[in-house]
Amino acid sequence: xxxxxxxxxxxxxxxxxxxxxxxxxxxxxxxxxxxxxxxxxxxxxxxxxxxxxxxxxxxxxxxxxxxxxxxxxxxxxxxxxxxxxxxxxxxxxxxxxxxxxxxxxxxxxxxxxxxxxxxxxxxxxxxxxxxxxxxxxxxxxxxxxxxxxxxxxxxxxxxxxxxxxxxxxxxxxxxxxxxxxxxxxxxxxxxxxxxxxxxxxxxxxxxxxxxxxxxxxxxxxxxxxxxxxxxxxxxxxxxxxxxxxxxxxxxxxxxxxxxxxxxxxxxxxxxxxxxxxxxxxxxxxxxxxxxxxxxxxxxxxxxxxxxxxxxxxxxxxxxxxxxxxxxxxxxxxxxxxxxxxxxxxxxxxxxxxxxxxxxxxxxxxxxxxxxxxxxxxxxxxxxxxxxxxxxxxxxxxxxxxxxxxxxxxxxxxxxxxxxxxxxxxxxxxxxxxxxxxxxxxxxxxxxxxxxxxxxxxxxxxxxxxxxxxxxxxxxxxxxxxxxxxxxxxxxxxxxxxxxxxxxxxxxxxxxxxxxxxxxxxxxxxxxxxxxxxxxxxxxxxxxxxxxxxxxxxxxxxxxxxxxxxxxxxxxxxxxxxxxxxxxxxxxxxxxxxxxxxxxxxxxxxxxxxxxxxxxxxxxxxxxxxxxxxxxxxxxxxxxxxx
Numbered sequence: 001x002x003x004x005x006x007x008x009x010x011x012x013x014x015x016x017x018x019x020x021x022x023x024x025x026x027x028x029x030x031x032x033x034x035x036x037x038x039x040x041x042x043x044x045x046x047x048x049x050x051x052x053x054x055x056x057x058x059x060x061x062x063x064x065x066x067x068x069x070x071x072x073x074x075x076x077x078x079x080x081x082x083x084x085x086x087x088x089x090x091x092x093x094x095x096x097x098x099x100x101x102x103x104x105x106x107x108x109x110x111x112x113x114x115x116x117x118x119x120x121x122x123x124x125x126x127x128x129x130x131x132x133x134x135x136x137x138x139x140x141x142x143x144x145x146x147x148x149x150x151x152x153x154x155x156x157x158x159x160x161x162x163x164x165x166x167x168x169x170x171x172x173x174x175x176x177x178x179x180x181x182x183x184x185x186x187x188x189x190x191x192x193x194x195x196x197x198x199x200x201x202x203x204x205x206x207x208x209x210x211x212x213x214x215x216x217x218x219x220x221x222x223x224x225x226x227x228x229x230x231x232x233x234x235x236x237x238x239x240x241x242x243x244x245x246x247x248x249x250x251x252x253x254x255x256x257x258x259x260x261x262x263x264x265x266x267x268x269x270x271x272x273x274x275x276x277x278x279x280x281x282x283x284x285x286x287x288x289x290x291x292x293x294x295x296x297x298x299x300x301x302x303x304x305x306x307x308x309x310x311x312x313x314x315x316x317x318x319x320x321x322x323x324x325x326x327x328x329x330x331x332x333x334x335x336x337x338x339x340x341x342x343x344x345x346x347x348x349x350x351x352x353x354x355x356x357x358x359x360x361x362x363x364x365x366x367x368x369x370x371x372x373x374x375x376x377x378x379x380x381x382x383x384x385x386x387x388x389x390x391x392x393x394x395x396x397x398x399x400x401x402x403x404x405x406x407x408x409x410x411x412x413x414x415x416x417x418x419x420x421x422x423x424x425x426x427x428x429x430x431x432x433x434x435x436x437x438x439x440x441x442x443x444x445x446x447x448x449x450x451x452x453x454x455x456x457x458x459x460x461x462x463x464x465x466x467x468x469x470x471x472x473x474x475x476x477x478x479x480x481x482x483x484x485x486x487x488x489x490x491x492x493x494x495x496x497x498x499x500x501x502x503x504x505x506x507x508x509x510x511x512x513x514x515x516x517x518x519x520x521x522x523x524x525x526x527x528x529x530x531x532x533x534x535x536x537x538x539x540x541x542x543x544x545x546x547x548x549x550x551x552x553x554x555x556x557x558x559x560x561x562x563x564x565x566x567x568x569x570x571x572x573x574x575x576x577x578x579x580x581x582x583x584x585x586x587x588x589x590x591x592x593x594x595x596x597x598x599x600x601x602x603x604x605x606x607x608x609x610x611x612x613x614x615x616x617x618x619x620x621x622x623x624x625x626x627x628x629x630x631x632x633x634x635x636x637x638x639x640x641x642x
Contacts, residue, residue, distance in 0.1 A: 087289075248269075
């Protein structure tokens, strides 16, 4: 399970830096895998009179906050409103439609729209009512009913209705394949009472389904089915640069196509005094400016052209902050472990198994042996990173050692369908860093490649049967990772493998990802502490050929499909942990990704004109929702350079 405002944008973890508000990947397969439980007939929703209304939902623990709570503990309820926040984004945008899988939506578009529920940032996988003031579900989790808040309004003053919710769900599921996967087990949505909407599921006992429905972004049906100022019919199926009507704390004030967007705080926002919003959404104006290049953007930050920088280069963090504003105390450097406390992260090189070149497990193991993390840690990373050894790294869901009885209950039925090493050999990344270890790793890699049908001829690795060279292209999102990729390229060259580097701009990168037009990419997947339906999208066979899925490697493995079902259908926390560890072991043993490196905290630099609550939430730094403009600090800073 992951919390998000739906967006088409990929999670691009360049430099292994976890986004401050990570979009962790949402999707579910489009059709049931052969190993899935047979669907049930949708159950009739409970009568309204028998519903047990709750204010929140928690997957791991019962919600911390109880009815009548005034605000989240981590906010300052007296936070002042006002001021301007200037932010940046890399690339471009071409739409303000928040639900489509096509187009590149503007950064921050989620500020315009409310969802049914809102996540708590000091709890894991827990959410409370936003557009909905109550939620109810039966003991078998066969449906969920949301009761809309009586004060919920669109910015034009019209009420948010159950019809809006049902229409939004149907459009999202139809128009966005990724969201269609994610909500596949939601069989129907219907207005079932005054201000009530019931979502009926096609399976029982999936504890996650009520929570993920709460993440639904709700759009105004009357606006999207109406006409614009010129009399043209709008269409939610098309991209648009017309500022859309919303219900959230901000509205769009100005748009410069592809270059920037400005949001202004809605002064009469209907939800400003809700417990989940008190002390938040404090800036009167938020500006996003787009830059084509990371290096150019950083120079603009140094020149006081925008306020906040999340650093994804260890070398720049160590050596690039000697400019005057830092020395004078105008720019502060901070490190925060908070976002990493609730996320497991795997980052690395994903070979595209749709290409025959990477379909042999021995080849993928050889590629891992050629990656020398320890040398990069010394020469590039300034000791900043760790190499992940799990797809759920740094969580209690990560596998280690040999599988115990609880994991074997899931693994033993799959003997013969998964690598034998799962049962006999704990997964470990190869260790380099000195000449002897590097030579041993490359020698082992060559032996695996020989077994897979490759041999060295004249310094090049070629196919033993047809003489074709072992050559492929690494597609990169911009030039941030060319240093890391360049060192990996040289290691591969030592055993005769030709890896060409292909950095492209973000729009081209996204289009090529959609079209599966790549040999290998550098990417990352962030996991919550309560994995669920999104695992279909990451690993399942039916997601492999879906352009919007995050099954970047093109995995089609019946054993993995079964383990994903085991995770999603886990009946309790203990079973979920065991099933997830079993899945992790099989993914690692199949070497579906060559792990690279991850950070332990978020590194940020900020122009010192803002303040925040004394105690930030456990799992987030709350940027920018909890922070506010500090007039006294701002008065001490120099004017931006032009």
